Amino acid sequence: MSTTVSVLDEARGALATFGDRLIGPDDPRYDESRALFNAMVDKRPALVALCEGADDVAAVIRFARDRDVPFAVRGGGHNWGGLASVDDGVVVDLSPMKAVSVDPGSSTVKVGGGCVWGEVDAATQPHGLAVPTGIISTTGVAGLTLGGGHGYLTRRHGLTIDNLLSAEMVLADGSQVTASAEENPDLFWAIRGGGGNFGVVTEFTFRAHPLETIVGGPTFWAIEDSDRLLAAYREWLPSAPRNVSGFFNWHTIPPAEPFPEELHLRLVCGIVWCIDASDEEAEKAMAPFLSIAEPLMHGVGRMPIAALNSAFDGLYHPGDQWYARADFVREIPDEAMERNREWNAKMPTFKSGSHLYPVDGAVHDVAPEDTAFAFRDATWSQVFIGVDGDPAQAGALKDWTIGYWEALHPYAAGGAYVNFMMDEGQARVKATYGPNYARLQKVKAEVDPDNVFRVNQNILPAA
Numbered sequence: 084m085s086t087t088v089s090v091l092d093e094a095r096g097a098l099a100t101f102g103d104r105l106i107g108p109d110d111p112r113y114d115e116s117r118a119l120f121n122a123m124v125d126k127r128p129a130l131v132a133l134c135e136g137a138d139d140v141a142a143v144i145r146f147a148r149d150r151d152v153p154f155a156v157r158g159g160g161h162n163w164g165g166l167a168s169v170d171d172g173v174v175v176d177l178s179p180m181k182a183v184s185v186d187p188g189s190s191t192v193k194v195g196g197g198c199v200w201g202e203v204d205a206a207t208q209p210h211g212l213a214v215p216t217g218i219i220s221t222t223g224v225a226g227l228t229l230g231g232g233h234g235y236l237t238r239r240h241g242l243t244i245d246n247l248l249s250a251e252m253v254l255a256d257g258s259q260v261t262a263s264a265e266e267n268p269d270l271f272w273a274i275r276g277g278g279g280n281f282g283v284v285t286e287f288t289f290r291a292h293p294l295e296t297i298v299g300g301p302t303f304w305a306i307e308d309s310d311r312l313l314a315a316y317r318e319w320l321p322s323a324p325r326n327v328s329g330f331f332n333w334h335t336i337p338p339a340e341p342f343p344e345e346l347h348l349r350l351v352c353g354i355v356w357c358i359d360a361s362d363e364e365a366e367k368a369m370a371p372f373l374s375i376a377e378p379l380m381h382g383v384g385r386m387p388i389a390a391l392n393s394a395f396d397g398l399y400h401p402g403d404q405w406y407a408r409a410d411f412v413r414e415i416p417d418e419a420m421e422r423n424r425e426w427n428a429k430m431p432t433f434k435s436g437s438h439l440y441p442v443d444g445a446v447h448d449v450a451p452e453d454t455a456f457a458f459r460d461a462t463w464s465q466v467f468i469g470v471d472g473d474p475a476q477a478g479a480l481k482d483w484t485i486g487y488w489e490a491l492h493p494y495a496a497g498g499a500y501v502n503f504m505m506d507e508g509q510a511r512v513k514a515t516y517g518p519n520y521a522r523l524q525k526v527k528a529e530v531d532p533d534n535v536f537r538v539n540q541n542i543l544p545a546a
Contacts, residue, residue: 124165159223
């Protein structure tokens with residue numbers, strides 16, 4: 084009897100209350116349930132268990148742990164390294180856990196572990212509130228939060244973890260606990276950046292911020308102008324008001340609306356703006372860049388933050404091939420600007436590119452040792468992405484991404500944003516957590532001494 088059949092048969096007995104919420108390879112829903120955002124990763128779990136609450140999560144963890152079967156935890160399934168699934172193991176699928184509850188009086192939001200950020204935006208926007216998220220609304224709340232969480236509102240309101248008030252968790256032994264500043268504070272410290280190493284978060288409580296609309300959208304220039312624009316951007320960003328943000332990027336104009344046909348497949352550099360200010364203040368903030376070089380496109384307007392968070396969902400949808408590398412960046416010397424321009428001039432596909440996300444402003448208000456997220460002194464989080472819908476392009480995507488990363492890595496701060504990492508080995512995990520790694524190991528040894536939660540960017544328990 085194969086391992087897969089054995090696990091599935093045992094689960095149908097031990098987890099009988101799940102009924103049709105247990106999905107195995109013989110189920111017509113199997114291929115859909117195991118599919119990940121990154122189609123470059125193709126894993127075949129023995130079982131997908133759809134969990135409706137913390138008790139379900141605890142039951143599945145006990146089932147897998149007692150049989151020494153590896154398991155992965157799936158929230159939104161966005162993880163580029165494919166860590167939301169595992170071959171021949173069990174997937175703890177949180178997708179049924181979709182509850183979102185907003186308390187306008189206290190400006191707090193409770194979010195189920197299976198939610199994606201678009202669902203949070205839909206609940207908070209009617210109240211004129213927002214929780215700092217990433218830049219794609221289909222991203223899972225759990226994965227983005229546990230890795231730190233940076234995006235459009237980072238400069239003003241900090242990382243997503245800086246707005247996390249508490250978390251309801253299931254630990255490796257199946258016990259259920261609350262992690263907050265008052266309860267299990269060491270665990271709360273660890274999950275703010277330490278990824279999925281310590282347990283399964285079944286419910287998050289976030290602080291939300293008043294936000295009606297922002298001025299946002301992309302400005303694109305010819306890639307030949309990138310050195311001049313990046314030179315201005317690297318000087319401007321650290322001194323810009325915190326309510327003004329924008330990530331620098333290199334891309335190819337997609338061959339689709341709303342982009343003008345004459346710009347389709349044109350190599351460009353750009354800034355995607357997010358400015359929480361009046362129209363006049365926003366225009367003043369953007370004006371220096373508009374005068375450096377004539378934009379090819381200035382697609383900026385007033386909109387709800389939810390509209391900006393979902394603006395690129397159609398371009399970056401599930402099912403593409405993805406390969407990524409990343410680094411934190413403190414400074415951008417002239418040589419790094421040149422390397423960026425050179426490598427982006429040879430993008431392998433129109434969905435590929437590179438982004439420099441600001442991680443300054445409010446992020447710097449928190450000391451590096453106050454949360455597991457160690458690179459509080461970085462200015463940007465840079466990511467290099469090779470993306471295409473054609474599996475035949477996988478080799479070209481990897482080669483370009485790794486080559487680009489190797490060319491820029493000498494100018495980087497050391498570690499990388501954990502949510503942007505592929506399977507890059509223990510040395511990269513340690514570099515990402517820097518001086519916080521030893522404390523993370525101690526917390527890991529306390530709550531998961533057997534490293535049950537190991538399908539992740541793994542932190543090894545202290546001996």
